[in-house]
Amino acid sequence: MIQHLLxxxxxxxxxxxxxxxxxxxxHMLRFANFSHAELLSIGAxxxxxFDPLFKALLPLLSAQIGPLSMTxxxxxxxxxxxxxxxxxxxxxxxxxxxxxREKGEELSMVFASFGLALIIRNVIGLVFGLHTKLYSQxxxxxxVLSRDPLILVKPDQVAVLGVALxxxxxxxxMLSRTTFGYALRAVAENPxxxxxxxxxLGRMIVIVxxxxxxxxxxxxxxxxxxxxxxPVIGRDLVLPVFAATIVGGIGSIHGALLGGFxxxxxxxxxxxxxxxxxxxxxxxxxxxAVLLVxxxxxxxxxxx
Amino acid sequence: xxxxxxYLVFFTTVAAILAIAVLGLNLQWGNTGLFNxxxxxxxxxxxxxxxxxxxxxxxxxxxxFELPYLLALLGGMAAAGALAWGVGVLTLRLxxxxxxxxxxxxxxxxxxxMRNAEALGGGAKGLRGFERPLREALGSGxxxxxxxxxxxxxxxxxxxxxxxxxVASPFGRLLRAIREDETAARSLGKSPARIRLxxxxxxxxxxxxxxxLYATFYAFVSPQDVLPVLxxxxxxxxxxxxxxxxxxxxxxxxxxxxxxxxSGWGLSRFAPVEAQLYTGSIQYVLIGLVIVGxxxxxxxxxxxxxxxxxxxxxxxxxxxxxxxQ
Amino acid sequence: xAEPVLEVAGVTAGYVPDLPILRDVSMRAAxxxxxxxxxxxxAGKSTLIKAIAGLVPVSAGQIRHEGxxxxxxxxxxxxxxxxxxxxxxxxxxxxxxxxxxLDLALRRAGPEATARLDRLHTRFPALAxxxxxxxxxxxxxxxxxxxxxxxxxxxxxxxxxxEPSAGLSPRAAQEVLEMxxxxxxxxxxxxxxxxxxxxxxxxxxxxxxLAEGRNQLDGPAADLLGDSVVAxxxxxxxxxxxxx
Numbered sequence: 126m127i128q129h130l131l132x133x134x135x136x137x138x139x140x141x142x143x144x145x146x147x148x149x150x151x152h153m154l155r156f157a158n159f160s161h162a163e164l165l166s167i168g169a170x171x172x173x174x175f176d177p178l179f180k181a182l183l184p185l186l187s188a189q190i191g192p193l194s195m196t197x198x199x200x201x202x203x204x205x206x207x208x209x210x211x212x213x214x215x216x217x218x219x220x221x222x223x224x225x226r227e228k229g230e231e232l233s234m235v236f237a238s239f240g241l242a243l244i245i246r247n248v249i250g251l252v253f254g255l256h257t258k259l260y261s262q263x264x265x266x267x268x269v270l271s272r273d274p275l276i277l278v279k280p281d282q283v284a285v286l287g288v289a290l291x292x293x294x295x296x297x298x299m300l301s302r303t304t305f306g307y308a309l310r311a312v313a314e315n316p317x318x319x320x321x322x323x324x325x326l327g328r329m330i331v332i333v334x335x336x337x338x339x340x341x342x343x344x345x346x347x348x349x350x351x352x353x354x355x356p357v358i359g360r361d362l363v364l365p366v367f368a369a370t371i372v373g374g375i376g377s378i379h380g381a382l383l384g385g386f387x388x389x390x391x392x393x394x395x396x397x398x399x400x401x402x403x404x405x406x407x408x409x410x411x412x413x414a415v416l417l418v419x420x421x422x423x424x425x426x427x428x429x
Numbered sequence: 430x431x432x433x434x435x436y437l438v439f440f441t442t443v444a445a446i447l448a449i450a451v452l453g454l455n456l457q458w459g460n461t462g463l464f465n466x467x468x469x470x471x472x473x474x475x476x477x478x479x480x481x482x483x484x485x486x487x488x489x490x491x492x493x494f495e496l497p498y499l500l501a502l503l504g505g506m507a508a509a510g511a512l513a514w515g516v517g518v519l520t521l522r523l524x525x526x527x528x529x530x531x532x533x534x535x536x537x538x539x540x541x542x543m544r545n546a547e548a549l550g551g552g553a554k555g556l557r558g559f560e561r562p563l564r565e566a567l568g569s570g571x572x573x574x575x576x577x578x579x580x581x582x583x584x585x586x587x588x589x590x591x592x593x594x595x596v597a598s599p600f601g602r603l604l605r606a607i608r609e610d611e612t613a614a615r616s617l618g619k620s621p622a623r624i625r626l627x628x629x630x631x632x633x634x635x636x637x638x639x640x641x642l643y644a645t646f647y648a649f650v651s652p653q654d655v656l657p658v659l660x661x662x663x664x665x666x667x668x669x670x671x672x673x674x675x676x677x678x679x680x681x682x683x684x685x686x687x688x689x690x691x692s693g694w695g696l697s698r699f700a701p702v703e704a705q706l707y708t709g710s711i712q713y714v715l716i717g718l719v720i721v722g723x724x725x726x727x728x729x730x731x732x733x734x735x736x737x738x739x740x741x742x743x744x745x746x747x748x749x750x751x752x753x754q
Numbered sequence: 755x756a757e758p759v760l761e762v763a764g765v766t767a768g769y770v771p772d773l774p775i776l777r778d779v780s781m782r783a784a785x786x787x788x789x790x791x792x793x794x795x796x797a798g799k800s801t802l803i804k805a806i807a808g809l810v811p812v813s814a815g816q817i818r819h820e821g822x823x824x825x826x827x828x829x830x831x832x833x834x835x836x837x838x839x840x841x842x843x844x845x846x847x848x849x850x851x852x853x854x855x856l857d858l859a860l861r862r863a864g865p866e867a868t869a870r871l872d873r874l875h876t877r878f879p880a881l882a883x884x885x886x887x888x889x890x891x892x893x894x895x896x897x898x899x900x901x902x903x904x905x906x907x908x909x910x911x912x913x914x915x916x917e918p919s920a921g922l923s924p925r926a927a928q929e930v931l932e933m934x935x936x937x938x939x940x941x942x943x944x945x946x947x948x949x950x951x952x953x954x955x956x957x958x959x960x961x962x963x964l965a966e967g968r969n970q971l972d973g974p975a976a977d978l979l980g981d982s983v984v985a986x987x988x989x990x991x992x993x994x995x996x997x998x
Binding site for chain 1 (some may be wrong): 451462464466519520523524525526527529530531533534535537538541542544545553657661664668682706707710713716717718719722724725728
């Protein structure tokens with residue numbers, strides 16, 4: 126039970142990072158972006174490419190950080206992954222979404238995102254192979270927190286959780302303390318009024334894609350680090366990430382952060398009752414429950 | 430020669446079955462603007478429903494009600510309709526992205542449930558023990574397949590004609606009005622949520638019919654038949670044909686199904702052995718490119734209606750604008 | 755009229771290209787004065803003010819502010835031209851606090867921000883008291899004040915206001931309109947759309963009447979207030995004569 130809770134918190138942190146960008150894009154551009162989870166995949170694979178590259182170029186970076194399997198090279202690779210994934214998110218907008226948007230086919234954006242997700246996912250499979258990969262072959266032993274009940278925690282998991290929480294705290298401070306954060310929230314609430322108040326929407330859309338892409342990349346690498354890297358990361362995470370945005374209320378960044386934890390923990394606790402084969406269905410059950418009880422999510426405001 | 434003909438019969442049967450599902454999606458997306466991200470769930474509900482109701486008793490899973498075939502098929506359609514009603518009631522009064530996400534989720538959950546709940550649908554092994562109707566009279570060879578094809582074509586034509594009639598009816602005009610301008614429709618005293626629910630359930634029942642026929646054709650259904658890729662294929666068919674017109678939907682179904690089988694055959698025959706594992710990925714990339722490419726360069730589809738459907742759409746928009754003035 | 759600060763010349767505009775709501779509309783607003791636009795429902799009053807703000811595409815004609823053509827500006831460029839726009843509804847960010855709304859509006863004010871905030875707080879003491887409250891929790895009149903304060907935060911020389919008195923109690927409406935009048939004393943020009951015709955005419959300098967998207971009549975507000983035709987059509991006939 127406690128083990129499930131701990132695992133849930135970890136997964137939840139990853140989902141929160143993924144859901145934050147998604148909720149902003151969904152609210153600003155008003156479509157369910159089914160290709161967002163593929164950004165996690167892109168991030169995970171970019172880091173997989175750059176990690177050995179940095180190790181080869183700068184052997185100093187191959188040193189492991191304390192008790193972690195993570196090396197400094199991987200840290201550098203994460204930063205590159207965030208930058209490149211952020212840029213690819215903007216690129217996808219330029220190539221696909223913006224052009225569909227400008228044709229006035231708003232409803233078709235969902236369609237386009239599904240098609241794009243299919244392309245990204247399978248191109249990754251073709252380039253990197255369908256089999257699973259790992260950042261490090263070294264086995265890092267879990268620390269036994271307690272023997273009865275048996276609770277195991279890997280140092281990597283603790284580090285991932287710590288970094289994710291720190292990023293969320295930084296996001297929260299930005300949203301609640303800086304005018305840039307107010308501007309983001311303003312655009313999410315009422316794009317036309319934001320424009321009247323001097324906010325350049327076109328630039329804001331780019332910033333949201335950059336931010337969403339970078340956070341998704343970080344989530345993707347963390348997922349790869351604590352699970353494994355496969356081309357279907359996007360397929361497996363798209364529903365949980367959507368569930369997190371719905372729990373939090375579409376458009377609420379704070380909601381997405383909390384929603385990620387709710388979904389992660391609920392999905393892991395559900396495994397106490399349900400056989401593990403059913404875990405892919407759990408996010409859907411959570412979505413159903415939210416729609417039944419509180420359709421606008423925990424933080425969402427009613428908006429047509 | 431007989432081999433070619435029997436392959437053509439086989440191909441036409443499957444394409445016509447899928448065309449029925451495309452017509453169902455066209456009612457939802459083309460006519461009403463409802464995004465269904467989980468076509469395969471409603472297709473699957475029809476397939477599983479038909480086989481469970483019409484099959485012979487099996488020791489390891491639900492079923493064996495041995496209902497007369499047409500009753501079983503109707504039961505499968507009802508199952509699809511009930512599923513659609515549940516999803517629709519929860520989401521259709523919310524922003525449109527909720528419907529997209531919930532339908533996508535229902536498809537994931539449906540496949541997951543069928544894979545795991547052995548007592549319900551036989552689990553990964555699938556659902557067996559279904560006797561195809563009239564087998565004693567027609568045998569199980571070419572003659573049977575030909576007769577079944579005729580039955581499928583009759584279903585296709587019936588669905589096609591009744592949808593054309595529906596769209597031309599006052600109800601159809603209402604659907605278009607809601608799609609173009611929901612506020613105006615509401616101000617006329619119509620309840621958009623209820624009308625959208627009707628369209629969504631009707632479209633899903635049609636998908637259920639398609640699934641029921643598909644399962645009948647193979648006398649078998651398993652989780653492999655309800656994978657997300659089917660949803661993508663059916664979309665590609667609709668979008669290639671041109672959303673909003675039934676003729677295009679049917680032509681798109683045949684065209685995409687031909688392209689899909691041909692590319693699968695070509696890849697399996699000509700691709701090097703070590704690349705065989707990746708033929709699926711290549712096909713998925715192609716279908717993704719078809720969807721995105723059509724949206725960017727030919728959103729009206731390859732077969733826009735000869736009566737210029739976009740013109741009438743714009744007139745509709747203009748008249749609703751006029752009403753607002 | 756002296757050189758107008760804002761000039762609209764032969765503007766045709768609408769949301770849909772083939773369906774203009776405004777046809778060949780012209781008007782001029784004088785500096786440091788209140789210019790009011792009145793007319794029946796659907797006359798295109800709000801569309802005119804939105805066209806000036808860059809929110810509705812203009813298909814013909816020209817708009818000039820202080821001599822500069824601003825016909826096709828983006829709404830977010832208004833402040834650079836010394837203009838501000840107060841929408842009729844949904845004119846504040848409900849999920850932000852009062853202070854955050856003001857900070858957002860002040861974010862380009864640079865070193866002047868503190869001084870401007872102090873001035874706004876002096877002018878609207880209620881906003882100072884409620885600075886930590888969520889803007890969504892304000893009363894109707896307070897919301898309108900916040901919206902006007904956000905417009906003032908950019909130190910505009912011209913303010914466009916779309917029915918600032920809509921939905922307010924008669925007293926609050928009177929206060930908002932008087933405040934608009936008061937702004938002209940510091941040299942700000944006001945262009946106002948109003949439903950509340952008699953009140954608006956009493957405090958405006960000049961008035962334009964629009965109907966069916968076209969200019970109908972214009973003149974000094976005081977003259978129109980006494981005009982029997984205007985009274986008959988827009989002011990409810992006899993009631994006015996009794997009131998006036």
